[in-house]
Amino acid sequence: MxxxxxxxxxxxxxxxxxxxxxxxxxxxxxxxxxxxxxxxxxxxxxxxxxxxxxxxxxxxxxxxxxxxxxxxxxxxxxxxxxxxxxxxxxxxxxxxxxxxxxxxxxxxxxxxxxxxxxxxxxxxxxxxxxWRPPEAWRQVLVSRVKAFAAGQPGDGRPAVAAYFTTTERRAADGMRLGWSPFVAALSDTEAIPDLRPTRTTVTAVPVGEAALAEEVFADPELTAALNRLAVLDPPDHGDILRVHLPTRAVTRIST
Structure with a gap:
């Protein structure tokens, strides 16, 4: 704030x-x-x-x-x-x-x-x-995901759900866990994909590069909604955020 x-x-x-x-x-x-x-x-x-x-x-x-x-x-x-x-x-x-x-x-x-x-x-x-209550931020997220899904090529089957994974960001008091603003998976079924990493690779990233990538490529409204939801309901490592498009439900799933 x-x-x-x-x-x-x-x-x-x-x-x-x-x-x-x-x-x-x-x-x-x-x-x-x-x-x-x-x-x-x-x-x-x-x-x-x-x-x-x-x-x-x-x-x-x-x-x-x-x-x-x-x-x-x-x-x-x-x-x-x-x-x-x-x-x-x-x-x-x-x-x-x-x-x-x-x-x-x-x-x-x-x-x-x-x-x-x-x-x-x-x-x-x-x-x-x-002022936007938590539910309002969820609906902003759903609307932006719907717009993203509508612009994706495919076989005509409507998207059912989108999934977001966690990411770490540098903050004034250290590292903070939040939601990545990039869709990790877009599914046309109700099945939840396995988004657990199969291996871990450590890569040195220059300070500010991740923030610059988000600023250039990420949807600002979607990013804002994800950031607010992460503050209101902080995720844990390995959690997944599921955006169910038919019901407009947003659910944090612990794996």
Whole structure:
């Protein structure tokens, strides 16, 4: 999860909720947009071009990578939150990371009260742009798989299921297991193929090469859905993700 907002001191800020959000692809994308890591506020910052259009571009790029993103065109430094070490009636400026932490619990105070103040039109725009429950991500995945299957050559028999296997990615806190954005198998029967590797080959891969391959060749919407599902329901080594097209069911299978 990221918060993207302008800041009167730092320019444009992209603040992750946790180190797990700092995937190689994410860091490369932000660096390519001119951001640098600011350890003082634990966020990526860019001193130039912090217009509303820049906020939308950065937020959109992060969403394409599979992140939940909350964005604001006004500086969140104007917001204040109670300081734990001070008396209840004392306040200090809220940091972007603190706001991002609050937004992860929309049914708790004070976000619950803030959302109640949104006008109906604003609520509709906010929820449709920034929030998708797990089932919505599954349906995005099914739709993209259907589009992929429709473009494949074959004997005319409709595809029944697609399968995805796990892959490891470098993250800020080490390696993280997720779903590969490339279809491992596309079947026209109900039988589940054996996707276990018959042998293991270790190959040195330059840092960033896998992320670059995904950026160039993978379906962005499919990748985003797989990334979100991996966060919501982390896979184990050897697991398979089955996308059943007739029923639109998405199932994680442990082998």
């Amino acid at each position: 990221f918060l993207v907002t302008p800041d009167p001191i730092h320019g444009l800020v992209a603040a992750p909720r946790s180190p797990e959000d700092l995937t190689p692809g994410t860091e490369e994308t932000l660096t390519a947009q001119g951001f640098t890591w600011n350890s003082d506020i634990e966020a990526y910052t860019r001193p130039t071009d912090h217009s509303s259009e820049a906020v939308d571009r950065t937020a959109g790029a992060l969403r394409e990578l599979g992140h939940y993103v909350f964005s604001a065109h006004a500086a969140v430094s104007r917001l204040t939150a109670p300081a734990p070490s001070l008396r209840p009636n004392r306040t200090t400026p809220m940091r972007p990371l603190e706001l991002a932490e609050l937004l992860t619990a929309p049914t708790e105070h004070p976000v619950r009260e803030a959302l109640r103040e949104l006008a109906p039109g604003n609520w509709t725009r906010w929820s449709s742009r920034h």
